[in-house]
Structures are given as structure tokens and as C-alpha cells.
Amino acid sequence: MDDDDLHARLKAYEGCPAAVAGTGRDPVNVPMIRHWCEAMGDRNPAYTGLGAIAPPTMLQAWIMRGLGGLGGGDDPAAQATQGRAQAYDELLTLLDGAGCTAVVATDCEQEYLRPLRPGDEVAFDTVIESVSPRKTTKLGAGYFVTTRTDVRVAGTLVGTHRFRILKYAPAKRTSRPREHRPRPVVNRDNAGFWEGVRDRRFLIQRCADCDTLRFPWLPGCNACGAAEWDVVEAGGAGTVFSYVVMHHPPFPAFSPPYAVGLIELAEGVRVISDVVDVPYDKVRVGMPVELEFRTYDDELTLPVFRAREGAV
CATH class of the missing domain: 2.40.50.840 (OB fold (Dihydrolipoamide Acetyltransferase, E2P))
Structure with a gap:
């Protein structure tokens, strides 16, 4: 299969679900907010006391599956609310079969529509938003896969989380001079x-x-x-x-x-x-x-x- 054929097959998964009807393992809660703020050194008073809100950047924390992976044990119904959709597994399997067996997370983007508050119970759906053409990187050649997760409370959209990975075939290492350190990402803010x-x-x-x-x-x-x-x-x-x-x-x-x-x-x-x-x-x-x-x-x-x- 050449690159064009493979990319066409990969793009057929764009718009397909990566997770459906997912639910947060816990409601938004004060202890998690406190732990987050302590770890980040964030003393913003908006995150404490009566009427506290969750830091916006915690958006992904409320939908992560935890160190144990699936939270539902052997219960198929519980797994269905927490696990990946079949289409996403098929996409990853197709990339594995093409030699893209390694993976690295590259970046994420978040949009916030309203603050999350203690007691909010979050639900989410994730779609495969895009698959790039074949790209050559220092790690190896592969494809960038972007998913978009819409986070809701009581049916209302509260935030969006885009997550991008590179599935790639590791480049063969050859003896070469010691490489330079990576350069920092400089933008208008820093x-x-x-x-x-x-x-x-x-x-x-x-x-x-x-x-x-x-x-x-x-x-x-x-x-x-x-x-x-x-x-x-x-x-x-x-x-x-x-x-x-x-x-x-x-x-x-x-x-x-x-x-x-x-x-x-x-x-x-x-x-x-x-x-x-x-x-x-x-x-x-x-x-x-x-x-x-x-x-x-x-x-x-x-x-x-x-x-x-x-x-x-």
C-alpha cells in the first residue's frame, strides 16, 4: 500500500467517534481543585471558598480514566462509557500495520465556554477530527492524529479539548555527532x-x-x-x-x-x-x-x- 492509499484509508476515519457517551469518574470536587492548585502553585482566590470554580486548565482532569485505565472492571456497560470507540482502535491498528508502531503526544488545545463548579458531573464525546498526510520528523515518518473532545454538563457544552499524537515508524539510528539541544518554543507571550x-x-x-x-x-x-x-x-x-x-x-x-x-x-x-x-x-x-x-x-x-x- 503506497502513502496515498494509506492516507485515503486513514482519512475515512475523520469524523468517526473515538469515545462515545463518556462520563467523568467523579464530579468536579474541591479536594481535586485544591491538589491541582497546590501542585501548580496557583493561589487565585477564585478557586477557593464558597462559590469556588475549577481552574479552566483542569478540563482534561475530569475526563481522564486514571492510572487503572478502564474504570468499569469487567462490566461491559461501564467500559462502554469509559473506553475508546471501535473506530479509533481500527485507526491505530491500521497505523500499526503500516509500521507506525511508536506514538508520542505532541500538543493539545483547549477552549472554555463556562467555568466548572464543584458538583458538576461531566460527560464527553470524542471524535477523530483529522489525520495528516505522511510527515517526516526526527523521530521518524508517520501521521498526526487529532481528536476533539466536547465536554458537557447537563447537556450544555462547557469546553473543548483537542489532543494531537504522532503515530510513527521509528527512524533507524546511525552513528552521528552529538545533536544540539532542542530549542525553546518562543511566542508572542514569552x-x-x-x-x-x-x-x-x-x-x-x-x-x-x-x-x-x-x-x-x-x-x-x-x-x-x-x-x-x-x-x-x-x-x-x-x-x-x-x-x-x-x-x-x-x-x-x-x-x-x-x-x-x-x-x-x-x-x-x-x-x-x-x-x-x-x-x-x-x-x-x-x-x-x-x-x-x-x-x-x-x-x-x-x-x-x-x-x-x-x-x-
């Missing part, structure tokens, strides 16, 4: 931050109305919603709030195992970055760190963190 990095300054946004500091950079204040802002420069001191050790998968320009930290700066915001010059098994929650700007090649400088003297 360009000022990366301009600061080039000048070896770590800039944090500050709301012009309520003085709330925020990171990563956003187009509006997550505390009061104001659009105007200025910046303050971080002093560089921080602590490891949390961390993970990356073992797999291997990625060009990185040599696992290595530690990636969630660093809480002295100013109160948190940033994800490498913890460098420390053995991965010596990184600890609460470890004092300090900012360093490290140049990796002629074009790339990144903010990283190293243990403060005497911390290890």
Missing part, C-alpha cells in the same frame, strides 16, 4: 523572557494592578485578570520543590539518568529546569540551589540550577 535569558537575566512578570508575580509568562494576570504588567529580575536563589530522574526514553543531546527539578525561587514562583553538576541520586527536595546561565552551543543559552555550596 518572547520577553527569552530576550532576558540572552542577556543572562531571569525575568519574572509582575501584574501592574495587583503586583502578583507569575511564571511562566502569561498574557494576563492569573490572580486578578489584568492585562498590564512589568517585570522584576530574579535574584537567583531557590530550593528544589520537587524533581524527577529521567531514565527513559533516551533523547538526542541528553545522557540519562539526569535530574529535572521544579525549583521554587526566593521570589515565590516556580520553574522547571535542569539540576546540574549534582549526581542525580543526590538531588533532594528542599536542597538549596542557585541560578546559572549555561551556554550549550553558539545559539542556545538556558537557565539551569546548581546546588548551592555546601548543600550536597
Whole structure:
């Protein structure tokens, strides 16, 4: 089967269901909202107290199936409300048969129509929105598959979640020079931050109305919603709030195992970055760190963190 024939077969699944009549495992609830806000460091008062709403970016959290996968055990009726539709499984099987056996999530987009509130019971339907022509990437050649999930409460649309994956045939690895690190995605919202990095300054946004500091950079204040802002420069001191050790998968320009930290700066915001010059098994929650700007090649400088003297 050539690429054109395969793509024609894949496109026949556009508009077919990927999940039908799905339901959230739990109603929108205060404990989950609290856990989310604590993990994100989001202190917006709109998410606490009487009349609290759920953070909009939690939209997907209410419809995920959980670590156990299907929530219905051996009950076919329960599985039908939580599992994938046959058309989606057929699409993935077709791609597997074409050699596209690997998968990676690439991006998602969300639209919010009204806030979710504690007690709301969510329902959702998912369709296969599009399948791209064959694309060649550094990972390998394959197809981008986009699904669209419409989330409803009592029959009213409250949000839309688009999720895109790449199903691909892994490229054959050959010996080659060490690759450059991936470049950060720079857009109109965060360009000022990366301009600061080039000048070896770590800039944090500050709301012009309520003085709330925020990171990563956003187009509006997550505390009061104001659009105007200025910046303050971080002093560089921080602590490891949390961390993970990356073992797999291997990625060009990185040599696992290595530690990636969630660093809480002295100013109160948190940033994800490498913890460098420390053995991965010596990184600890609460470890004092300090900012360093490290140049990796002629074009790339990144903010990283190293243990403060005497911390290890």
C-alpha cells in the first residue's frame, strides 16, 4: 500500500467517534481543585471558598480514566462509557500495520465556554477530527492524529479539548555527532523572557494592578485578570520543590539518568529546569540551589540550577 492509499484509508476515519457517551469518574470536587492548585502553585482566590470554580486548565482532569485505565472492571456497560470507540482502535491498528508502531503526544488545545463548579458531573464525546498526510520528523515518518473532545454538563457544552499524537515508524539510528539541544518554543507571550535569558537575566512578570508575580509568562494576570504588567529580575536563589530522574526514553543531546527539578525561587514562583553538576541520586527536595546561565552551543543559552555550596 503506497502513502496515498494509506492516507485515503486513514482519512475515512475523520469524523468517526473515538469515545462515545463518556462520563467523568467523579464530579468536579474541591479536594481535586485544591491538589491541582497546590501542585501548580496557583493561589487565585477564585478557586477557593464558597462559590469556588475549577481552574479552566483542569478540563482534561475530569475526563481522564486514571492510572487503572478502564474504570468499569469487567462490566461491559461501564467500559462502554469509559473506553475508546471501535473506530479509533481500527485507526491505530491500521497505523500499526503500516509500521507506525511508536506514538508520542505532541500538543493539545483547549477552549472554555463556562467555568466548572464543584458538583458538576461531566460527560464527553470524542471524535477523530483529522489525520495528516505522511510527515517526516526526527523521530521518524508517520501521521498526526487529532481528536476533539466536547465536554458537557447537563447537556450544555462547557469546553473543548483537542489532543494531537504522532503515530510513527521509528527512524533507524546511525552513528552521528552529538545533536544540539532542542530549542525553546518562543511566542508572542514569552518572547520577553527569552530576550532576558540572552542577556543572562531571569525575568519574572509582575501584574501592574495587583503586583502578583507569575511564571511562566502569561498574557494576563492569573490572580486578578489584568492585562498590564512589568517585570522584576530574579535574584537567583531557590530550593528544589520537587524533581524527577529521567531514565527513559533516551533523547538526542541528553545522557540519562539526569535530574529535572521544579525549583521554587526566593521570589515565590516556580520553574522547571535542569539540576546540574549534582549526581542525580543526590538531588533532594528542599536542597538549596542557585541560578546559572549555561551556554550549550553558539545559539542556545538556558537557565539551569546548581546546588548551592555546601548543600550536597
